[in-house]
Amino acid sequence: MYKVWIDAGHGGKDPGAVANGIQEKDIALKVSLDIKKRLEAQYEDVQVLLSRSTDIFLELKDRTNKANAAGADILVSIHCNAGGGKGGFESFRYTSASQNSIKLQDALHRSIMAKLGGIDRGQKAQNLHMVRESKMPAVLTENLFVDVIADADRLNLASVINAIIDGHVQGVATYLGLTKKKKEDKPVTLRDINVVSAWAEASWEEVTANGYFDGKRPGETITREEAAVVMNRLRKNFLKLIADVDGDIKELDERLQEIEGKKRTYQS
Structure with missing residues (x-):
């Protein structure tokens, strides 16, 4: 020493x-x-x-x-x-x-x-x-x-x-002429890919219920193919949401026009 x-x-x-x-x-x-x-x-x-x-x-x-x-x-x-x-x-x-x-x-x-x-x-x-x-x-x-x-x-x-x-x-x-200490290898702990992490439970249940994932293998690494499927589902949902909003706007506009027509009839 x-x-x-x-x-x-x-x-x-x-x-x-x-x-x-x-x-x-x-x-x-x-x-x-x-x-x-x-x-x-x-x-x-x-x-x-x-x-x-x-x-x-x-x-x-x-x-x-x-x-x-x-x-x-x-x-x-x-x-x-x-x-x-x-x-x-x-x-x-x-x-x-x-x-x-x-x-x-x-x-x-x-x-x-x-x-x-x-x-x-x-x-x-x-x-x-x-x-x-x-x-x-x-x-x-x-x-x-x-x-x-x-x-x-x-x-x-x-x-x-x-x-x-x-x-x-x-x-x-x-x-x-000192010798460097060897780094201790930390044990590798493999997780169970079929068990969802506690911090992600609520989000996992929600995206599964909404059809983005099938609810299986929550701990597995996502592939580019799986990412493409999720993105496509998101795209379709966004398009549907936009269409629904457009429909609501159109219905509201028609309703306003109807009210405006009744108002002019009443005033005359």
Whole structure:
């Protein structure tokens, strides 16, 4: 069972970068929660642990201490960026990172960019606490810029957030070599075509009484020939209805003329 530590950056009293109505801490938490949900739902033998699952504040040392104590196999810290000019996506490892951290960064970066698209700011190395103090392969991702209008607009789209989540999920799965869960085949329940469904009972009885169907095999698929018969019966009934209406109109017109004649005779 692989243990994946997902760190949602900032939180609580620390909102992270804030601009254009977006708080970094909110995006980080949403992405982290859904990474856990999708990884555990889609892949076998993986457990996802979170630095935080709600909007709380944690010191950086508490985050890495918990991840190290849990014996996590990898750590991914989720962030959004600010102050980046044209915006885009970038990822970070420690300045003297292990080969496994470099491989994790490569798998994540490639997968996220493939899903997200846009400006690729590259795979970088920096002396950041989350990647320095973690005892396992660790990468920090910066998922677009909240203070770049084009990026902020994208971060407000569910499709873009899904792309970020799916990119992280795919990257982790690729690095760890996870196996997808097999879809369970749902049992096929065959219905009795001779028994009408409860929701259609009244309508079935009515169309049968009116001669559109013969009352047999209510659950059977209708053929084009049967559809033609029903349509023809409908056509004949409509023609009869129109003829009856025309007859009623003609009778009413004759009656009105008769009344008008009597009226003129009376007046003279």
